Amino acid sequence: MANLSGWNGMRWLCGLALTACVFVAGCGQASAPTAATSSVAKPEEKPVYFKVDAATAGTVTGRIVYTGAAPVRKTVDMDEDPQCAKLHKNGKVYDDTIAVGKKGAVANAFVYIKKGLEGKKFEPPKEPVVMDQHGCWFEPRVLGMQAGQELKAVNSDPVTHNIHPKAKVNREWNQNQPEGAEAAVRKFSLPEVMIRVKCNIHAWMKAWVGVVDNPYFAVTGADGSFEMKNVPPGVYTIEAWQEELGTQEQEVTLAASGKAAAVFTFKGK
């Protein structure tokens, strides 16, 4: 309702409350409606964030290795949505639930510091992480982010997607995004490893988001390796997660300005 001026506005107001109308308009005591009592804003306590001392920080590296014959890659059937199938030239898309490369390298494993940073609070990055829906596929399949950081979900496809992180610790949500829709920008405020992400419209679309309360996490690349930089010296439990292979933990000790390595080996059948 855009305009309640003049006679029409009067007419409307009067239809609602005749007496009030006479009083307000008639005796010139019209006043703006009392502003809703606004709660006094509490001065927000600024959290004290831990500052990493670059002079003593070190690096944790490692690899995720699969032993045994590499699983045969399956193709994905996108026939359910012909518009999706058309986005792929040869019509073939490989399922990357588990991708094993040369020398047993496992890609898309999520690695993070699980224990050893208690009491330290890290500021979430200002830049969002991006999850793209492209070719009726989530890119990347595995994404790491810090609690409180923004997740930007983009739809680059000419079809409608409905991204749905099935969060259990954080609030679950889903967002419909037709072609050209603005990106969804959401936060997960609590650590949660892992959140399964699906598209409500395309059953084959799957992704995973690892939310941790520190900046030390990584997703392995095609060579199965990972690297975490700027880690304060200490003793840490590192967890590696892969959607098919499950999880493994290792303890590493990082000396001041030192390097530590962890190789996680998953036995194949």
Place this chain on the structure above:
Amino acid sequence: MINGVLSMGPKRFLVLVPLSLLVVSCGEKAKVGELPATAPAKPVGATVEITVPLGLPPVPIPADNPPTADTIALGRRLYYDTQLSADNTVACANCHSPAMAFTDGRPVSVGVGGKTGTRNAPTVLNAAYNSLQFWDGRAKSLEDQAGGPIQNPVEMNQSHDVMVAKIGKLADYQAAFDKAFGQGPITVDKVEKAIASFERTVLSGNSPFDKYQYGGDKKAMSAAAIRGLAVFKDKAKGNCATCHTIEEKYALFSDGKFHNIGEGLDAKGELKDQGRYGETKAEEDRGAFRTPTLRNIAKTAPYMHDGSVKTLKDVVDFYVGGGTSNPHLDKEIKELKLSKTERQDLVAFLEALTGDMPANSGPLGQ
């Protein structure tokens, strides 16, 4: 008809007494010219019966505005007259054009000076059956609705007084009003009643679905559309007919109610438009919009209250996905498990809802 000013129609005369009290008691300058000059207008001619195409129920007619040949003809002329707008560029038909099944094909409409609203122009076809008008139901009748866009700053942006004065200067309009309502000044009331009577004739039925469902022609719909109708009605499948209703003898494809279907939320998942809540201030109405008819849906893209959904496939996918989560989401909205064929069949069914366009509904003389 996006954000039109609410017009109280029949209630307006209630205010005559308090307003005059006001004038006397406090000595403010009375704007006498703005007072309604006459009693409610009533058509003077013989009432005509509006024939209804296959698949539609009888048209509801308000007691104070029975349609006559003269009011319908006058309403038709006004509907296409751009002089109702401030700069003489925008008629009702700009946003509700017969060339586009009485919509404008845009996500949101363009008013005078290129201004845009925030909601998609609903079709006028079969609007006569809506118990409440506008996406948020803020008008109780076609008469109430008709005056809204004329004054809306982003639509026709013309005060009713100026509009009445403008068309009153045209001699042939005065004659047409006199013929329709008896001698007397042109009033907004008469303009609204004439437009509403014309709109009551803007009906569309006799679609392939109507022939199949109500006309006994089992070949009128394709096999895909027939399967789609079953998915549409099945509560465990499409669950569409729960709100887009189909009755035994007719189908309006609307329950006339307001629902939050999880559409039109921003990046953070907040409602961009509060919808029905703006009228009722009831929490359950947050983000709820009137269930639109689905008749002629294949011709009225883009879809939803904000026009953000481009194709019927996208509409079906929207419902398959269960919309966007929000605290006020209607309980009937949830993820649907539909196969490729079922999704395609639903689109085929929606395409079978295209009916005949009404005769005598274009600009006069055409």
